[in-house]
Amino acid sequence: MLRLRTNVQAIMDDMNKCGQLPRPEIYCDRQMLQKLGLSGDEYCTQTVEEILAPGDIISNAVLNADVEKEWSKAAEHAAILTGSRGTNKVENYYRERIIQWRNFPDQGLVTIVHLPFDYELGRFVAQAGTHFATVSVVEPDIHDMKQMVCTVGLFVTGSAFPAWASAHLAQMAHSISMMVRQTAVSFKSLDTLLEADQQFxxxxxxxxxxxxxxxxxxxxxxxxxxxxxxxxxxxxxxxxxxxxxxxxxxxxxxxxxxxxxxxxxxxxxxxxxxxxxxxxxxxxxxxxxxxxxxxxxxxxxxxxxxxxxxxxxxxxxxxxxxxxxxxxxxxxxxxxxxxxDAMDNPQSVSLSSLISVHNTFIEVEDGELNDDDEPKWVRNKSA
Incomplete structure (x- = not known):
């Protein structure tokens, strides 16, 4: 699991309320965005296929060229690092399940899970082609309220990361950081989205x-x-x-x-x-x-x-x-x-059933550079 912490410009005036970010059924609904006067196409073109529960949807998306380029870069480096099977297919279209938990794991935070769909297997998986399962936690930056901290966990299949992987980790972290920032920019009309969310x-x-x-x-x-x-x-x-x-x-x-x-x-x-x-x-x-x-x-x-x-x-x-x-x-x-286990609408997806997490995290602090202008990285034992 690659765990990246990156600082992004805050998208709310009061980041202490970031636990109330709009749900995915709002910002992934292209028709709603157009009705609100928002194109929503800068990052990707998305539609909501099904609402499983408030904050839990199945979405279809077509990524724009820049975002797809970053996804492909991350996938290439993941294949090198893990020995997983690469792909030469152009995969700008994909289906995924998006689950958003407000005020989790703590009050004022929001956690967002993305699970890609594998058409060959017919289920949601840890990795489908160039697309990965991710868990993102967004929280205020206690040192600068004009910033927010995004911790992104990227799950990749294959063996453990070897020690020679620093250059690939740096490039992979940079690609993920760019995608996080592009996603944050797509929330430029947050007040309008929040109002729609409250009425939905x-x-x-x-x-x-x-x-x-x-x-x-x-x-x-x-x-x-x-x-x-x-x-x-x-x-x-x-x-x-x-x-x-x-x-x-x-x-x-x-x-x-x-x-x-x-x-x-x-x-x-x-x-x-x-x-x-x-x-x-x-x-x-x-x-x-x-x-x-x-x-x-x-x-x-x-x-x-x-x-x-x-x-x-x-x-x-x-x-x-x-x-x-x-x-x-x-x-x-x-x-x-x-x-x-008492929650039955809808039945929750256990990440452990989809993803094999070993006893090592690779952590990259975005913004800290080494002598070669690459993000620093460290290997930590998981708890």
Whole structure:
């Protein structure tokens, strides 16, 4: 693993808030950038293929000539250093998974993981051609608030770095440093991106469930007509009215959490296109909160409101209660403190399953030069 620390000009007026950098679904969405009046093409042309969770996407990108040149240089030196198989293919197009964790590993920091996709293997890997898996941590420079410190970990396959590798390490570090700087420059209109980021998602909260969990509409109510189950309720609704679409309701059994319930509810009323998430920036939400894309929610809001109004009637009838659950937009997400293996939306990718990390790091401090005008490098034992 090559670990490079480099200083880059700060992209925020207050770098203590760098843990709130825009998520990749914002700055990788070419259509959104164009809508905001930003070209986004100086570094590369990107599109969002799929949003797996807030801060976790699959992206397709076409690098510009300068960035691809630096990628190729880094790949050439990595092949020499590790004995890995090189490639002569021009690979300016690639697919990758980008995962961004805000305020991790500490408050005010942001960690970004890039995993390239190997089309031959059909999965995300440590290295695909000239593209590498990287882990980047961005933090304020405590000595100069006009600067930020980027620590980039570059994973390469092959044997350990030999001692004669200083010249190649220097060139490789320089290429990585150039890519970090070009990426930082691409955030030139950060305020606009941050505003779009803040509006992209909305947090929904389930409240006021005085008589137990909420109900789901039954998509095939005929078999319930003679039911005498305390968890089932039938409504006498005007024929032909919008409400008559949901005459039968039932209380779901088993383990309950709001995101799963909301997804089932939306599917039941014919809105399966809305994605419902139980995580945000890699952290699991409390069970009574869920996250949706604002644009998707606004498209189905009228249909959802009509169905939820009938739900309240059914809930009150089933429970002989004056009150019924409500769903409202939360001011901010609240996170649960659980073990990592409890997070299931989406299933996390273990870097250890993709990357073999040996007991040596090669560290290059960008900006420190030796007598040959090359960055200094040292070999450290990992912890």
């Amino acid at each position: 998602y909305m947090v929904l909260s389930l409240r006021t469930c005085p008589q137990g969990r909420p109900l789901l509409p039954c998509t095939s109510p005929d078999y319930m007509l003679g039911a005498e189950d305390s968890s089932v309720v039938l409504l006498d609704l005007p024929i032909g009215s919008p409400e008559s679409l949901y005459p039968a309701w039932f209380r779901p059994m088993g383990e309950f959490n709001f995101p799963n319930f909301l997804q089932l509810f939306l599917v039941s009323i014919g809105c399966p296109e809305v994605q419902v998430f139980n995580t945000m920036d890699g952290a699991l939400l409390v069970p009574y909160q869920a996250v949706v894309q604002r644009s998707q929610w606004e498209q189905v809001a009228s249909r959802f409101d009509a169905a939820w109004k009938v739900h309240k009637t059914a809930y009150r009838k089933l429970n002989s209660s004056k009150h019924a659950p409500t769903i409202s937009e939360g001011r901010s997400p609240r996170f649960a403190e659980v073990a990592d």
